[in-house]
Amino acid sequence: MKLSFKKSLKSKLSLLLLIAVILPLLATGVVSYWIASNLTEEKEKQSGMNTLQQISDKLDFIIRDVDNMSVFIIGQKDIQAYLNNGQADISLFSQNMAFLMNLGSSKKYISNITITSDFGHPTLSNTNVLHSELPELLKANELYYKSSSSWWTPLYENQTTDNGIRRVISLVRPIRSIGKYQRIGDLSISIDEAEVRRILRDAGWEKKGSIWLLYEDNRILSSQSGEDLNQLLSGQIPILGELKGTGGVMDYKAEGESNTVLYYSLPSLNWKIVGVIPTKVYTAQNEYVLTLTACAIGIAALLAIALVLYFTTWVTRPLTELSRKLKDINPDEPIPAIEVKSSDEVGLLLHSYNKLGDRIERLKSQLQQNEAVKRGVDIQALQAQINPHFLYNTLSSIHWIALMNKDKQIAEMVGTLSDFLRFSLNNGQEFCSVQQEVAHAQNYILIMSKRFQDKFDWAFYVDSDLHDRMMLKLLLQPLIENSIMHGLQKNKNKGSVYVHGERRGDAIKFVVEDTGIGMAEDKLMNIRHQLSNMAEQGDGKPEPVKSGYGLGNVHRRLQLHYGSEAGLHIESEPGSGTRISFIIPILEELS
The missing domain is CATH 3.30.450.20 (PAS domain)
Incomplete structure (x- = not known):
């Protein structure tokens, strides 16, 4: 079945x-x-x-x-x-x-x-x-x-x-x-209780229910049956509490049966009329x-x-x-066409099926050709791959030759570049220690200082207690690159780049600031707006930040790994420089 x-x-x-x-x-x-x-x-x-x-x-x-x-x-x-x-x-x-x-x-x-x-x-x-x-x-x-x-x-x-x-x-x-x-x-x-009882009986109350007239202390003055007079009503309804207000309704169970209790107060005295209706009545x-x-x-x-x-x-x-x-139908043989006798949805389905059969036959032939081309392309791709260890060994050789030739500047730059590339590849790992991230940023800024000599000074101020803490890698280098390429390079005067790292409770705050040309207010607002749009677009493909500063990638990586509050915060004034900061939670130390 x-x-x-x-x-x-x-x-x-x-x-x-x-x-x-x-x-x-x-x-x-x-x-x-x-x-x-x-x-x-x-x-x-x-x-x-x-x-x-x-x-x-x-x-x-x-x-x-x-x-x-x-x-x-x-x-x-x-x-x-x-x-x-x-x-x-x-x-x-x-x-x-x-x-x-x-x-x-x-x-x-x-x-x-x-x-x-x-x-x-x-x-x-x-x-x-x-x-x-x-x-x-x-x-x-x-x-x-x-x-x-x-x-x-x-x-x-x-x-x-x-x-x-x-x-x-x-x-x-x-x-x-x-x-x-x-x-x-x-x-x-004196009022005869029998007359009060007659009023209760003539009221047409449910035959299976009960009705009482109560004195101020909840003693029974009169009842429909004439029984239990001068007794407390709690003897009949044990769970009944204080009857508040001019009237009300409550439910209770007695001997496994549900009942509804209704009560109403006399306007002139603090007496109450209480009636009970078994739930089975309705x-x-x-x-x-x-x-x-x-x-x-x-x-x-x-x-x-x-x-x-x-x-x-x-x-x-x-x-x-x-x-x-x-x-x-045998899948190894050509798909036979089926005669179409109607023009409704089933007829359209058969017509599409016949067209699909023709298309499959053409694709079979094309697939065989593509497989042959693919094998040739794969061979070329294997030949074009560069082994990272080959790259490191080559740089080490250049570094050794520069030392042999006593060219310390080239040796230092090649050694720095080798460390920079080694960390960037990092066996595909996404996290590193704060000390490694700072060292990578220092290698980059050292290379750029050789490239733009006498263009800027730089300094790092990072709390040494944070060195062994873990963080997402490759966050500082793009921000430093942004400061050099778009802040200091366009400045006629010599500038500075400062990197700060300090502990803020259970978080770390990093700041990259420069003394470059800064940004106008409208341009700053435009960049902030683009970064905000990237967060709102979620997991889809966000529109790239049109500034070209490389900030969008860092901003999105921060939010994906640390949440929406961990994005970049940018401050800038024309002629005074730019300040970019972010805050991330403190992770465990390296084991």
């Missing part, structure tokens, strides 16, 4: 087309499912937050109504008269009891309204309270109760003659005399989307496979027939 795939264009083309068609289909399906899943999840969360906000609005309405009712009760003149009277007035007692009974019965969520006197008068209430946990709560939370004008209690139990034992939440506030602003009693209005909807997407992609993929196979067979049939005819 693998061998058939390698040989068959039809198989390759079919596979590539199927990959090109099916992969985008699969990617589209995955993206569509991911988008649909996220939209479903976001929609479910938004719906949950809207539900919590509606519950919050209903509870906030009750809380504000109770608060307004308490202000209304405290301001009643009969209530004030009854509590301010030094002795209990039976007539005022009866009137106020009837008032509270009418007021309490008008609100379904009111469990009881109770007014106690600081002067020991009989308690006013819309129903007889047989037992209440409120006094114990007030005593336990005396600091909160007395430090504020009103206080909402946590959940506690009340037992009355009308409703029996009920769990209630109460608003408690002191009653003060309107005239003297003196404390004369306490008012408590992932069930995602399964339907996944099934629908998979069916659509599967049908599209099957149709794509059928069409690809059909069209591939139709397109490659002429090429299959052509390959069957060509496989029996």
Whole structure:
């Protein structure tokens, strides 16, 4: 199967087309499912937050109504008269009891309204309270109760003659005399927890989820199921931390199942409504989307496979027939021509093939002729090669003859030239020591000083600690040549060439400067621009520096071996000379 795939264009083309068609289909399906899943999840969360906000609005309405009712009760003149009277007035007692009974019965969520006197008068209430946990709560939370004008209690139990034992939440506030602003009693209005639970149940929360109303300390005031009241919510959701802000959404796992937690704060109190939706509620909807997407992609993929196979067979049939005819051709014999019956791409291919056969026959003949010529040229090239050792030996002979003739100047110049050439060849090595590079530059400048006598002075100032460090060879000589040929030679007066080498931290800085004619600003900028263009052209063939100073080769070699920051830096002023410098990193010493 693998061998058939390698040989068959039809198989390759079919596979590539199927990959090109099916992969985008699969990617589209995955993206569509991911988008649909996220939209479903976001929609479910938004719906949950809207539900919590509606519950919050209903509870906030009750809380504000109770608060307004308490202000209304405290301001009643009969209530004030009854509590301010030094002795209990039976007539005022009866009137106020009837008032509270009418007021309490008008609100379904009111469990009881109770007014106690600081002067020991009989308690006013819309129903007889047989037992209440409120006094114990007030005593336990005396600091909160007395430090504020009103206080909402946590959940506690009340037992009355009308409703029996009920769990209630109460608003408690002191009653003060309107005239003297003196404390004369306490008012408590209790909300039936069963009515709060009814609001939670009627909200249409997910049947498999849970919803709670939390007190300030995250204790459960009411729940959808009526269970775990007065317990901390952390018992239900252990990993739930502090619920910050007016609302939010978070995820958690319990018993291997993922859940989404939503919470919303009541505007008037620091109470929160917390709801939990199991993730599987909206992932069930995602399964339907996944099934629908998979069916659509599967049908599209099957149709794509059928069409690809059909069209591939139709397109490659002429090429299959052509390959069957060509496989029996003997390469040692002249290539036979093939009859062309069509003018489409396959016909053009056959026509080109016939022309190629003719061309190959002509090239065979030409190749035989070229091979004969090449053998003659190779013999001539071998004869023309110069052995470097022959060159060194010849120079040494000239040096010895000059010494024998006591011509020290010629001997010195030939010896210097021999050292110069020996280092330049250097067995093809690219790096040398700093000392070798300096010696090579000194040999060159010594030769040039003999050539241009009394034209310039020269001096080297190189830190001796750098002698054994390695560097790229043939960097200084082209710069010195540039200074002599284009700076000092054109100067009427005698000039100087100075070479500096010093350590700069982990690098070496070399400077070649002369006191020649210098360069004009426009010419200097042009050279800098050309060097910059060489760096930007990368590995391609850069345009040569038109100055002819030989700087381009040094600049490019520096950047290729040491990086773009190691190029040449040129400074020059007309009539003052030119200064060329470069910085290279310090390499290891010679072993």
